[in-house]
Amino acid sequence: MSSTFLSALPLVFVLSGVVLYAVLAGADLGAGFWQLFAGRGRHGEEIREHAHHSMAPVWEANHVWLIFALTVFWTAYPTAFGSIASTLAIPFFLAGIGIVFRGAAYALRAGASTPRELAVIDTIFSLSSILTPFALGAMVGGIATGRVPVGNAAGERFSSWLNGTSILVGILAVAASAYLAAVYLAADAARRDERRLESAFRTRALGAGVVAGALALAGILVLRGQARALYHELVSGRALPAVIVSALAGLATLVLVYRRRFETARYGAALAVAAVVAGWALAQWPTILPGLDVRQAAAPHDTLVAVVAAVLGGGAIVFPSLVLLFRLTLAGRLDEGGPAGPAPSAPGRPEARHGLLPRLALACLIAGFGLLTIADAAWAHALGVTALFAFVVAGFFALVPTEES
Amino acid sequence: MIRVLADALVPAHQQYLDQARQMQALSFAVHIPLVAFGISFPALVLFAESRWLRTGDPLYRTLARRWTRILVALFAVGVITGTILSFEMGLLWPNFTATFGSVFGLGFAIEGFSFFLEAIFIGIYVYGWDRLSPRAHFLSGIPIVITGFTGSLTVISVNAWMNHPGGFTLRGGRVVDVHQWQALFANTYLWHELVHMYIAGYIVSGFVLAGAYAVGRLRGRWGRYERTALAIPLTVAALAAPVQVLVGDWAARDVARTQPVKLAAIEGLAQTTSGAPEHLLGWYENGRIRFGLEIPHALSLLAFHSWNAKVQGLDVVPPADRPPVNVVRFSFQTMVGIGTLLALLGVVFVGVRIRRRRLPESRWFYRALVVAGPLSVVALIAGWVTTEVGRQPWVVYRVMPTADAVTGAGSIPVGYTVLALAYVVVGIGVVWMLRRLAHVPLELEEAER
Secondary structure (H helix, E strand, C coil), rough: CCCCHHHHHHHHHHHHHHHHHHHHHHHHHHHHHHHHHHCCCHHHHHHHHHHHHHHCHHHHHHHHHHHHHHHHHHHHHHHHHHHHHHCCCCHHHHHHHHHHHHHHHHHHHHCCCCCHHHHHHHHHHCCHHHHHHHHHHHHHHHHCCCCCCCCCCCCCCCCCCCHHHHHHHHHHHHHHHHHHHHHHHHHHHHHHHCCCHHHHHHHHHHHHHHHHHHHHHHHHHHHHCHHHHHHHHHHHHHCCHHHHHHHHHHHHHHHHCCCCCCHHHHHHHHHHHHHHHHHHHHCEEEEECEEEEEHHCCCCCCHHHHHHHHHHHHHHHHHHHHHHHHHHCCCCCCCCCCCCCCCCCCCCCCCCCHHHHHHHHHHHHHHHHHHHHHHCCCHHHHHHHHHHHHHHHHHHHHCCCCCCC | HHHHHHHHCCCCCCCCHHHHHHHHHHHHHHCCCCCCCCHHHHHHHHHHHHHHHHCCHHHHHHHHHHHHHHHHHHHHHHHHHHHHHHHHHHHHHHHHHEEEEEHHHHHHHHHHHHHHHHHHHHHHHHHCCCCCHHHHHHHHHHHHHHHHHHHHHHHHHHHHHHCCCCCCCCEEEEEEEEEECHHHCCHHHHHHHHHHHHHHHHHHHHHHHHHHHHHHCCCCCCCCHHHHHHHHHHHHHHHHHHHHHHHHHHHHHHHHHHHHHHHHHHHHHCCEEEECCCECCCEEEEEEEEEEECCCHHHHHHHCCCCCCCCCCCCHCCHHCCCCCCHHHHHHHHHHHHHHHHHHHHHHHHHHHHHCCCCCCHHHEEEEEHHHHHHHHHHHHHHHHHHHHHCCCCCCCCEEEHHCCCCCCCCCHHHHHHHHHHHHHHHHHHHHHHHHHHHHCCCCHHCCC
């Protein structure tokens, strides 16, 4: 049995992944929402293009947060994961289908050449931008109200995610995504000096922000009827600070958007959404599923240690890279039509080809055959594979035409 | 508390087990060709870009830029099909994940980070053309090549563990005494699978790309640009395909040692036999191969390097523990047959390059290339069918039957249908998009045709 701290630490990682997915990929899905309702004509086209170009460089990295949260969750809390994924199979699957269509839109846009084709792709595939956040929100609603028992598909197939709380959280997730997206897109438009787009997304941000805030308040009232314990934690227990932070951040963001301070509003909007997730986690602590608390759900000690080590090690590599990506994006370095980089300064250098490479390749092939196919020892196989790789590389450089005329 | 957990996820007696298997198979079959591109294509693009940096020849820049567009579009499709696969770990096999997540999950957690880096640097590389300095741009592509390798390493480490499980003890339905580093990366079964798949990646993208330009050549598009664009991927594939024969032989010897029943299914060997023969083609029925071409002692020789080695037959396990022989055998023969043809095509190409110092000129060579592209994808999928169906009826070899892993949810048939339809729509879209990209006119002033 591991300490509570070690048992809970991976859950902190999972929830951080969920928060980052919500504030980053949520904005991507929200951008799809605005593409869907962009309307016709030149203005609608501009809105869809802006939503696309702002998100295109980062959407893949943003979606990886969900994969991250899932993999850490099933490694560290396998029983809980199996129970949730089997009882909530339908919304989980719907979220997946939504992600398929969202990604497909990015892939297919590469082939589109007329505004009409782009409009068709955006419209068809943007439906997913509503489906995915709703389905994921509905799952959260089901888990939060204790409708997912421990076991293989042991809960209700439909009412586990089609109940008042689930539907409300689902709609809240859609509204929050749209809100985040509008704030980010307004900020991007302001950075690029696109006044019309800026004011279009400012209006949308204000509207969506009010709706999301109202839904969050309504959610608390629905919980009062459906999940008393959770409700008490939210309004008077340990989750109260998170609720207050969320409300304040949400209000502050609206003011910032109203006053066109979009860059700061970005972080305020993200904080408001993050605080909602944190509030949920605190209100439910330490229970993950009914009868299963975090210590019971946790994997064996060594697994937890390995997960924590992998996350910290992986994070040490990924975070600097992520910072680089967002710095380049936010500085507009990856925008369409940005400043062109210089051409390479290298002059046309003639290639020196000598007879060494083919001989090296042949030697590697013979060595590889002997070590991998004839010999039986593991070390010989390792050397043999290395030799064969060397054969392919040397052979490639010996044979590839570089001055084909 | 332990009792609660031990009873936690009981097998579901799922009536839709076969649909769950097919849905998983469909998802893999769609994803794996994209993985093949993800492993190898970035290196080809970077090679073209490096030629541009070295020579200043704008042709290579055009080539790298056009390939980049294909690269990012295929990567996007790979992201979503891969996401579906990760969902299916819970959607289809919650008991597998619930029981063994603590053992194999680490592999996927590390793969998550690898995938992360790949997505980040693909974003930078793709949108950084003309924005970053040429050198910085080239360097931003290198992590994509590396993470293509580490991603396949970690995912295949999980598959290798399912085929040759270790690093844990099972007590009362719960895993205890877990050593996941050992389970995943000290597994002897990992290495041949990884090398086999990694090389397959280069063969598939090499022949598919070359095949696409071969179509152009047969239709008369054969400028300097097209010749270079065909030669680069084809040179890699032509060298990798013969190497794959040697690697495949190594893989089969490892399977013979660790999974004798899989080997028996691959060969249709009913009885344990000394000096076992090998059969080409034919059909397995009632314990023997009908209408096959028998090569005496070949199996003993290939699998154990010995004329009279004893090869275990299907009879070493009860009938319920045997995989469906004909599926496994047919897939294996498909893979080996296609692989051999591809290797021959590669040897022909290398021979012409060395002796004549030019590309082949025969129309038949280019017709063969057009066919080789799709065939290489078939071989790739057939290979995975061999190893995955050959592992049945086990999800974790000789530890957990697949039937015990499946979800109890009743939504499988509907989900399967919806996913299949979604993949059809996306598939049609991707074909449309690739054709469109291929027909974007070359920037003539740059390519200097």
